[in-house]
Amino acid sequence: MTVKNDLQDRLRAALDRDAALALFRGAVQHDSITGNEANVVAYLKEEMRRIGLFDIAMADFLPGRPNVWGERKGAGKGRRLLFIGHTDVVHVDGWRENWAGTEREDPFGAAIVDGAVWGRGTGDLKAGITSSLAALALLDAAGIRLAGDVSFAFVGDEESGQPGTGVSAGIKDYVARIEAGGVARPDFVVYVEPTQLAVYPAQIGFFIADITITGRSAYFGVPELGKDALRASHAAMSALWKHSDDISARAEHKLVGRPFLLITGLAGGGYIAVPEKCELSLIRKLLPGESLDRAAAEIEAAVRGAIDDPEITVTFSYPAGRDHPLGGTAAEIDETAAEVAMLSEAIGGALPGRGGIEGAPFWSESPFFVNRLGIPAVYCAPGDIRNCHTYNEHVEIEEFLAAVVGFAAFMARFCGTAD
Numbered sequence: 001m002t003v004k005n006d007l008q009d010r011l012r013a014a015l016d017r018d019a020a021l022a023l024f025r026g027a028v029q030h031d032s033i034t035g036n037e038a039n040v041v042a043y044l045k046e047e048m049r050r051i052g053l054f055d056i057a058m059a060d061f062l063p064g065r066p067n068v069w070g071e072r073k074g075a076g077k078g079r080r081l082l083f084i085g086h087t088d089v090v091h092v093d094g095w096r097e098n099w100a101g102t103e104r105e106d107p108f109g110a111a112i113v114d115g116a117v118w119g120r121g122t123g124d125l126k127a128g129i130t131s132s133l134a135a136l137a138l139l140d141a142a143g144i145r146l147a148g149d150v151s152f153a154f155v156g157d158e159e160s161g162q163p164g165t166g167v168s169a170g171i172k173d174y175v176a177r178i179e180a181g182g183v184a185r186p187d188f189v190v191y192v193e194p195t196q197l198a199v200y201p202a203q204i205g206f207f208i209a210d211i212t213i214t215g216r217s218a219y220f221g222v223p224e225l226g227k228d229a230l231r232a233s234h235a236a237m238s239a240l241w242k243h244s245d246d247i248s249a250r251a252e253h254k255l256v257g258r259p260f261l262l263i264t265g266l267a268g269g270g271y272i273a274v275p276e277k278c279e280l281s282l283i284r285k286l287l288p289g290e291s292l293d294r295a296a297a298e299i300e301a302a303v304r305g306a307i308d309d310p311e312i313t314v315t316f317s318y319p320a321g322r323d324h325p326l327g328g329t330a331a332e333i334d335e336t337a338a339e340v341a342m343l344s345e346a347i348g349g350a351l352p353g354r355g356g357i358e359g360a361p362f363w364s365e366s367p368f369f370v371n372r373l374g375i376p377a378v379y380c381a382p383g384d385i386r387n388c389h390t391y392n393e394h395v396e397i398e399e400f401l402a403a404v405v406g407f408a409a410f411m412a413r414f415c416g417t418a419d
Contacts, residue, residue, distance in 0.1 A: 078148025128192025
């Protein structure tokens, strides 16, 4: 414990708060709405060069949309650690109108208000990206040389708010390079999604289903000639809500809770006529170990079983494929693993009360490492997912700076030091 405290004290004494904060705000000030990742990637590439990363590479995962990655080689006797995050942010529609006439009006202004940095992408997830880079600079300032390697990768296309985007094209390209041997395989991964500095060794899975129910239109005065898609949709929704209750009762995961489905949309109807077509949308939450294929098949069976008229047709589509054609798989690693405890302790030492072990109530890209590559990965970063994608997106400055110190301490402990 004394050694750990000495390390934390040494890092705190060497921390350049202004430089770390400037790095963070600079990233926020580069608009990188999904599709425009190149804007912030150019900034990050220069900052990576400035803090002394080597073998910095930049390559398009789609035309004009690059990833960037680089590393710092250690003395050669330690493990390899990867910090990774997505560069794209969601849209800013309505932001200026909401904050008109205030310091927060510019969504990319990185205004400092009440001890926090405000703006689109502050939490999701430029605080995570820049705190990890600032942590390496802090080790240099403290005179601590690592034995193992630290690498960084910043990828695009994680967010799904822009048409034709949001299929994890960036990380698919990056993990393919690891598989091909073009990028060195890490021993452990920290994906810097916002967690309020908790450590998430487990996350949910998901898929979206769009269901089209088609009957036959008929004039309202002779409804017997039609096939009512709206009535069929009512039966389907009732069956889906019952199915949600059934799957929720099956199991509960210690960190991510129970599975369920949520009907998120209904559109359809007819004008003074029997409704011919209705469209439903739903999202299904999955626990680690649940099969997306089985879950989708169960939903299809529930809907078809509720509609007993063979003249009414039902089709299903799954528009949000990620690491699986139907959606995103759930993932988990051993919450008692030494690396998880090490990161938890490093964060807790930087900011008392933080570093707890929790589960991610969101889907992001750790399954590409955990499930596809078999590499342990967690989420950990400053920022509160509850204010991300909203007009209130912000990150507390002290939380951000604690992440810098905590990540630096974790790098030193995981990779070992050359001293």
